[in-house]
Amino acid sequence: MNICVFLSAADLDERYTRPARECAELIGKGGHTLVWGGSDVGLMKVVADGVQETGGRLLGVSVEFLADKTRPGTDEMVIAADLAERKKLLLEKADAVVIMVGGTGTLDEATEILELKKHGHTEMPVVLLNTAGFYDGLKEQFRRMEDEGFLPRPLSELVFFAEEPVAALAYLEESVAGR
Numbered sequence: 261m262n263i264c265v266f267l268s269a270a271d272l273d274e275r276y277t278r279p280a281r282e283c284a285e286l287i288g289k290g291g292h293t294l295v296w297g298g299s300d301v302g303l304m305k306v307v308a309d310g311v312q313e314t315g316g317r318l319l320g321v322s323v324e325f326l327a328d329k330t331r332p333g334t335d336e337m338v339i340a341a342d343l344a345e346r347k348k349l350l351l352e353k354a355d356a357v358v359i360m361v362g363g364t365g366t367l368d369e370a371t372e373i374l375e376l377k378k379h380g381h382t383e384m385p386v387v388l389l390n391t392a393g394f395y396d397g398l399k400e401q402f403r404r405m406e407d408e409g410f411l412p413r414p415l416s417e418l419v420f421f422a423e424e425p426v427a428a429l430a431y432l433e434e435s436v437a438g439r
Contacts, residue, residue, distance in 0.1 A: 261433070263292050263293065265294060266373075267303050267359075268363055269297065269304045276391055280307050280360055290433065294308060295353045298320025319338075323341070323343055327339050357386045359388045359389065361394045385420065387419070387420045387432060388421050
């Protein structure tokens with residue numbers, strides 16, 4: 261399975277890097293391919309290291325203005341012209357999506373895939389990995405959107421909230437096997 265992971269490229273505390281590494285190792289051990297932003301810095305590096313060291317493949321999709329930060333030694337690296345093309349390519353190459361901790365770029369990518377699912381343009385499974393309660397506020401906001409009629413589909417059809425990496429991977433493997 262090609263698993264697209266949206267996440268930060270920042271150097272982060274162990275409370276975020278440890279679960280990200282654990283998730284990456286599960287991706288690699290499962291024989292899956294990591295589809296990610298291609299950077300070899302911060303949390304992106306932690307995840308790429310974990311996947312590669314446990315036997316998974318790496319498919320990076322970077323962007324021209326970050327090309328100097330791309331990871332060497334990947335199985336495949338694509339350089340997009342801009343962020344919009346990068347997002348499009350990441351999703352085209354994916355069978356499933358995991359949203360890890362991140363900033364505005366990660367949030368932009370997360371809302372893009374949820375909007376596509378909301379309108380029926382994809383049925384790929386999406387997991388929001390709520391490491392250390394990072395997305396508690398966003399989860400609450402999504403529930404309010406659902407409760408107040410802003411979502412035409414149940415929230416549970418759009419995204420699965422996982423507190424631990426093992427639950428995230430189990431959900432993805434189950435979802436893709438059932439399709």
